[in-house]
Amino acid sequence: MKGKEWYQADDIAEEYETKRFSNGGRLIDRREKRAVLDALGALEDKRVLEIACGTGRFTVMLAERGADIVGLDISSAMMAQGRRKAREFGVGERIEFMRGDAARLPFPDDHFDAVFAIRFFHLADTPAKFLAEMARVSRNQVFFDTFNRFSTRSIYNWLLPMGSRLYSRDEVERLLGDAGLVLANEAHDFVLPYGFYREIPNGVAGQFRELDASLRDSALGRKLASVSYWDARTR
Ligand SMILES: C[S@@+](CC[C@H](N)C(=O)[O-])C[C@H]1O[C@@H](n2cnc3c(N)ncnc32)[C@H](O)[C@@H]1O
Numbered sequence: 001m002k003g004k005e006w007y008q009a010d011d012i013a014e015e016y017e018t019k020r021f022s023n024g025g026r027l028i029d030r031r032e033k034r035a036v037l038d039a040l041g042a043l044e045d046k047r048v049l050e051i052a053c054g055t056g057r058f059t060v061m062l063a064e065r066g067a068d069i070v071g072l073d074i075s076s077a078m079m080a081q082g083r084r085k086a087r088e089f090g091v092g093e094r095i096e097f098m099r100g101d102a103a104r105l106p107f108p109d110d111h112f113d114a115v116f117a118i119r120f121f122h123l124a125d126t127p128a129k130f131l132a133e134m135a136r137v138s139r140n141q142v143f144f145d146t147f148n149r150f151s152t153r154s155i156y157n158w159l160l161p162m163g164s165r166l167y168s169r170d171e172v173e174r175l176l177g178d179a180g181l182v183l184a185n186e187a188h189d190f191v192l193p194y195g196f197y198r199e200i201p202n203g204v205a206g207q208f209r210e211l212d213a214s215l216r217d218s219a220l221g222r223k224l225a226s227v228s229y230w231d232a233r234t235r
Pocket residue numbers: 003004007008051052053054055056057072073074075078100101102103117118119120123
């Protein structure tokens with residue numbers, strides 16, 4: 001798995017957020033955070049595991065809102081950024097960052113109320129194994145996103161140096177079924193792909209985002225959306 005190695009480097013970790021979430025990328029950050037908050041619902045004292053927490057974009061946000069959260073990632077460099085951010089936002093004591101491999105989670109069955117991963121499954125060469133582990137340690141909810149095979153993302157996906165796997169709906173349904181998960185909710189977004197937003201100034205990104213939202217809400221747009229959010233239950 002190339003993505004496992006790619007994010008180990010200090011310089012990659014240091015520039016991770018500025019590369020993706022400045023300029024029009026801010027809209028993406030906002031949308032992803034909204035997706036996580038909507039999916040997880042009430043957070044006070046909820047026991048949450050974030051897989052591939054990276055620089056703690058969601059970990060810190062959820063700790064600030066009262067979740068009892070563990071962030072797990074295979075890259076110490078990415079989590080160093082997360083720890084720094086947690087201290088900056090005054091929640092350093094409330095988050096447990098753990099180095100570990102998502103393929104072998106060091107927790108007993110049903111240990112968390114909710115387990116989620118954002119921007120992780122495109123890096124997974126064995127997604128069934130990862131999803132099975134997420135389902136095993138969650139007693140209720142598993143939430144994750146995928147980049148879609150039949151979407152505008154496929155235009156540049158092959159160029160990405162860390163590797164990037166695209167999923168069809170059939171594949172996601174099969175993965176969920178094999179992990180014993182039942183789909184509860186789903187959302188599809190970004191007909192204009194992330195790579196496009198990253199290249200345009202924040203000032204004009206809002207206008208494109210409006211166009212994108214109207215495309216997304218059409219039948220064709222739903223089919224062409226480049227990102228899907230999958231919200232599943234363990235039973
Ligand atoms: C694209 S980043 C996403 C980080 C964060 N979820 C976000 O959305 O900002 C992918 C992350 O997956 C982590 N990762 C890759 N393979 C992993 C594995 N097998 N177990 C745990 N983390 C892994 C990388 O270290 C990296 O931090």
